[in-house]
Amino acid sequence: MLIFEKSRVGRSAIAQAPIITDDHQNNIPKHLQRSSELGLPDVSELDAVRHYTQLSQKNFSIETNFYPLGSCTMKYNPKACNTLAMQDEFLSRHPLAHVSLSQGYLACMYHLQEILQAVTNMKGVSLTPMAGAQGEFSGVAMIKAYHDDRQDHARQEIIVPDAAHGTNPATAIMCGYRVKEIKTDQDGNVDLDALRAALGPQTAGIMLTNPSTLGVFETTIKQIAEMVHEAGGLLYYDGANLNAILGKTNPGIMGFDVIHMNLHKTFSTPHGGGGPGSGAIGVSERLIPYMPTPYVGKDENGYFFIGKDKAPKSIGRLSAFAGNAGVNLRAYIYALLLGREGMKRIAEFATLNANYLMKKLKDKGFNLAFKNRRASHEFIITLKKQAKELGLLASDLAKGLLDKGMHAPTVYFPLLVSECLLIEPTETESKQTLDAFIEAMGEILQQAHDDIEVLKQAPYTTPVRRVDEAKAVKQPDIVWQADNS
Numbered sequence: 001m002l003i004f005e006k007s008r009v010g011r012s013a014i015a016q017a018p019i020i021t022d023d024h025q026n027n028i029p030k031h032l033q034r035s036s037e038l039g040l041p042d043v044s045e046l047d048a049v050r051h052y053t054q055l056s057q058k059n060f061s062i063e064t065n066f067y068p069l070g071s072c073t074m075k076y077n078p079k080a081c082n083t084l085a086m087q088d089e090f091l092s093r094h095p096l097a098h099v100s101l102s103q104g105y106l107a108c109m110y111h112l113q114e115i116l117q118a119v120t121n122m123k124g125v126s127l128t129p130m131a132g133a134q135g136e137f138s139g140v141a142m143i144k145a146y147h148d149d150r151q152d153h154a155r156q157e158i159i160v161p162d163a164a165h166g167t168n169p170a171t172a173i174m175c176g177y178r179v180k181e182i183k184t185d186q187d188g189n190v191d192l193d194a195l196r197a198a199l200g201p202q203t204a205g206i207m208l209t210n211p212s213t214l215g216v217f218e219t220t221i222k223q224i225a226e227m228v229h230e231a232g233g234l235l236y237y238d239g240a241n242l243n244a245i246l247g248k249t250n251p252g253i254m255g256f257d258v259i260h261m262n263l264h265k266t267f268s269t270p271h272g273g274g275g276p277g278s279g280a281i282g283v284s285e286r287l288i289p290y291m292p293t294p295y296v297g298k299d300e301n302g303y304f305f306i307g308k309d310k311a312p313k314s315i316g317r318l319s320a321f322a323g324n325a326g327v328n329l330r331a332y333i334y335a336l337l338l339g340r341e342g343m344k345r346i347a348e349f350a351t352l353n354a355n356y357l358m359k360k361l362k363d364k365g366f367n368l369a370f371k372n373r374r375a376s377h378e379f380i381i382t383l384k385k386q387a388k389e390l391g392l393l394a395s396d397l398a399k400g401l402l403d404k405g406m407h408a409p410t411v412y413f414p415l416l417v418s419e420c421l422l423i424e425p426t427e428t429e430s431k432q433t434l435d436a437f438i439e440a441m442g443e444i445l446q447q448a449h450d451d452i453e454v455l456k457q458a459p460y461t462t463p464v465r466r467v468d469e470a471k472a473v474k475q476p477d478i479v480w481q482a483d484n485s
Contacts, residue, residue, distance in 0.1 A: 002480055003041050003043060003047075003048070003051045004041045004480055004482070006041065006043050006047055006051065007041035007042045007043055008042055008043070009042055010042060011042040011043050011044050011047070012042065012044070013043060013044055013045035013047075013048050015045060016045070058463050060402075060407050062074050062075065062076055062077070063076075065405055065406055065407055066405075066406045066407065066429065066433050066436070066437055067406075067407040068357075068406075068407065068408075068409045068423050068424055068425050068426075068437065069407060069408075069409060069410050069424065070213075070215070070378045070380075070409050070410035070413075070421075070422025070423050070424040071165070071213055071240055071241065071378065071410055071413070071422055071424065072265065072410065072424070073240075073241075073243050073262070073265035073266065073377075073424060073426060074407075074424075074426065075243075075265075075268055075426035075427065075428040076268065076426075076428040077268050077269060077270055077330070078268065078334065078337065080333065080337065081268070081269070081330040081331075081333045081334050081337070082330065084329075084333050085326055085329035085330045085333060086326075089104065090105060090325075090326075090329060093105055095320075095321040095322070095325070096321075099302070099303065099304050099305065100302075102303075103302050103303055105325070105329075106296050106302075106303035106304070106305075107303055108329060108332050109127060109296045109303075109322075109328060109332070110296040110297075110298055110303050111332065112125075112127065112328060112331065112332040112335065113125040113126075113127065113295065113296060115332070115335045116261060116280055116282060117282060119246065119247070119250065119343065120242075120250050120251050120252060120259055120261070120282045121250040121251065121252025121253055122251070122252055122259060122282030122283055122284060123283065123284055123285045123288060124282065124283045124285075124287070124288040124291055124295075125280060125281065125282045125283075125295070126138075126280065126281050126283075126291045126292050126293070126295040127278065127280045127295065127296075127322065127323045127328050128280075128281075128292045128293065128294065128295065128317070128318050128319060128322060128323045129260065129278070129279035129280060129281055129292065129318050129319075129323065130277065130278065130279065130318065130319050130323060130324050131264075131277035131278070131279050132167070132239075132240065132260060132262045132264075132265075132277060132279040133167050133171070133279065134279050134318055134319075135239075135260025135261070135262075135279025135280065135281050136167055136168065136171040136207075136236075136238065136260055136279070137171050137174060137175065137318075138260070138279075138281050138292045138315060138318055139171075139236050139258040139259070139260050139281055140158065140171050140172055140174075140175040140177070140205075140207070140236060141175050141290075141292075141315045142258055142281075142283065142287050142290040142291070142292075142315055143158075143175075143204055143205045143234050143236065143257070143258065143287075144175050144176065144177070144204065145290040145313065145315055146234065146286065146287060146290060147204055149290075149313065152232070154201050154202060155201070155202060155203060155204040155232070155233070156176075156177060156178055156202055156204065157177060157178045157179070157180050157202045157203055157204060158172035158177040158178070158179055158180070158204055158205055158206070158207060159180045159181075159182055159195065159198050159199070159203060159205070159206040159207070159228075159233075160172065160179055160180070160181055160182070160206070160207050161181070161182055161183075161184055161190050161208065161212070162181055162182065162183055162184055162414075162416055163184050163188070163209075163212050163213050163214045163414050163416065164207060164208070164209065164212075164213065164238070165209065165213060165238055165240060168207040168238060169181070171207075172207065177204060180198050180203075182194040182195055182198050184212075184214065184416070187216070187370060187372055187373060188212060188214040188215075188216040188369075188370045188373060189216070189218060189219060189220060190208070190218060190220065190224060192220060192223065192224070192227075195224065195227060195228075196227065199227060199228065199231040199233070200231060201231075201232065203228070203231050203232065203233040204233055204234070205228065205233045205234040205235060205236055205257075206224070206228050206233060206234075206235055206236065207236045207238060208221075208224070208235065208236070208237060208238065208256075209237070209238040209239075209240055209241050210237065210241070210245075210251075210254065211241045211244045211245070211376035211377065211378075212241070213240075213241070213413070213414050213422070214369070214370060214380060214414060214417075215354075215369075215370070215373075215375055215376055215377075215378045215379040215380050215422065216370055216373045216374075216375075216376060217244075217245075217376050221254045221255070222254065222255060224255075225254060225255025225256070226255070229255065234257040234258065234287075235254075235255055235256040235257050235258075236256070236257070236258050236259070237251040237254075237256040237258065237259035237260075238260065239251075239259050239260050239261040239262055239266070240262055240265065241376065241377060241378070242261055242262070242265070242266045243265060243266045243346060243347070243350055243377050243426070243427075244347055244350060244351060244376040244377035244378075245347055245376075246266060246343045246344070246346045246347045247340065247341075247343035247344035247345075247346065247347055248344060248347045248348075251282070252284070256284075257283065257284045257286065257287055258281060258282070258283050258284065258287055259281065259282045259283075260279045260280070260281045260282075261279070261280045261281070261282065262277070262278075262279060263277070263278040263279075263280055263327060263328065263331040264276065264277040264278060264327060266346075267330075267331035267334050267335060268330075268331075268334050269327045269330040269331050269334070270327070270330070276324055276326065276327050277324065277327060278323060278324045278327040278328055278331065280323075280328070280331075289311065289313040289314070290313055290314060290315055291311065291314060291315075292314060292315050292316065292317065292318050293305075293306060293307045293308050293311055293314045293316065293317060294306055294307045294317075294322050295322075297310075305322065345427070346427050347377070347427075348427075349427035350377040350424075350425075350426055350427040351375065351376060351377055353425040353426065353427060353429060353434060354375040354376065354377050354378055354379055354423070354424065354425055355374055355375045355379075356431075356434060357375075357379070357423060357425055357434055357437070357438065358374075358375045358379045358381075358423075360434075360435075360438045361381060361423075361438060361441055364438065364441060364442040364445060365442075365445055366381045366383075366441070366445070367381060367382050367383075367384070367385055367386075368380070368381060368382075369381065369382045369417045369420065377424060377426070378422060378423060378424035379422075379423055380414075380417055380420055380421065380422050380423070381420075381421050381423065382417050382418055382419055382420055382421075383397065383419035383421070384418040384419050386419070386445070386448060387418075387419045390448045390449060390452055391448075391452045391456075392445070392448040392452060392455065393419060394411040394412060394419045394420060394421055395411060395412075396448075396452075396455045396456060396458065397421065397441075397444055397445075397448075397455070398411050398421075399455070399458040399459045399466055400444040400447070400455050400458045400459070401440060401441075401444065402458070402459040402461070402462050403458055403459045403460055403461050403462075404440040404443070404444075406436075406437060406440055408421075409421045409422055409423040409424070410422040410423075410424075425437075
């Protein structure tokens, strides 16, 4: 029931309402003042509290249930990060405050830049991008600025493997490039022959994720980097899967020139539902002049923002101020809590958990997409055989998991694996949780053998049953109209 349907004329909940005086009202120009009622529901404070509490209980979140969403790194966000980032001194800082009044905040951001440089082995970092997709955009925009600055205008093509995130080709096109897709081989690696054939004077760069979205580490990455650089192109690293290698290896060693980091994934800040996020970027020496502004600098007088005036070749601003301050603060605190050794443990336990799940699910009768490879931080199982023999689709298994109190893995991505489930347990889950997931998956597979029609009707226990997903996307019913009849 919508809160508007609970509304009854005359009920009120004004105890928490701000006090608006005549002075406040008079300070608002007449043409900006409302001439009609706001249209809020009339409910008591208890009704309002119950309504929103009940809504929150219907949410699926990492704080309520296991969430093995592949490539999304849905791991726990420590409460300490929220508590410290929400101190009054941070919250009350105005984004337009003079740098002399922002030294504490700027010191944190400068230190975070240094930490991210060390983690990625990059030479410069900007925290300005507000999300991973914007980080991607800034990365490719810098590649374009670099080539344009060298008058190398023939480079009009970005190479993208067929296993890439969908945002990769979209970003390249947004920056004015053509996209050249290349194949991956049967073991999930970039096909070097296909790459060699694609390279040429038209190549601006290549966009890669390593480990890739196929859940495997690109074993020929050094050779790929040499080939692209020899052709005059640059390497862009999609940091979606950085969690798998944190503290163990880094994009700089691999030969990448620019990287975006999803701080809301690897550095455990809140994300999802379209925001918030942070897509901080790191660059090699050659791309420092083009970094998006503002980023934080330091001299003998303290910390300051570096803007377009001090970085004339910068691709410019990506947001009104300097990125998502709250998310960046949480990432900084998380990094301090971990320390150097803690970051290594992230990759170790994320990889251990993924390989444990992969082995146990194989024992349960599931088929691995790349049976000759070990998992990185995630892996893929395919229901191609079960779909043919039992009628069990990836979407059916996903719905069945909801009835087990668990969110589904990513389904039908990457697209080149039939009936795909991309599973990422992260490092924050216990063995007991992983074992419960293994049992749930085994029970669903057994149910498919016993009576597939039961799964075809799942989920049974959720507030909303199975819906027409195509219609829900194209024709969402999200508008409420008052019944004045």
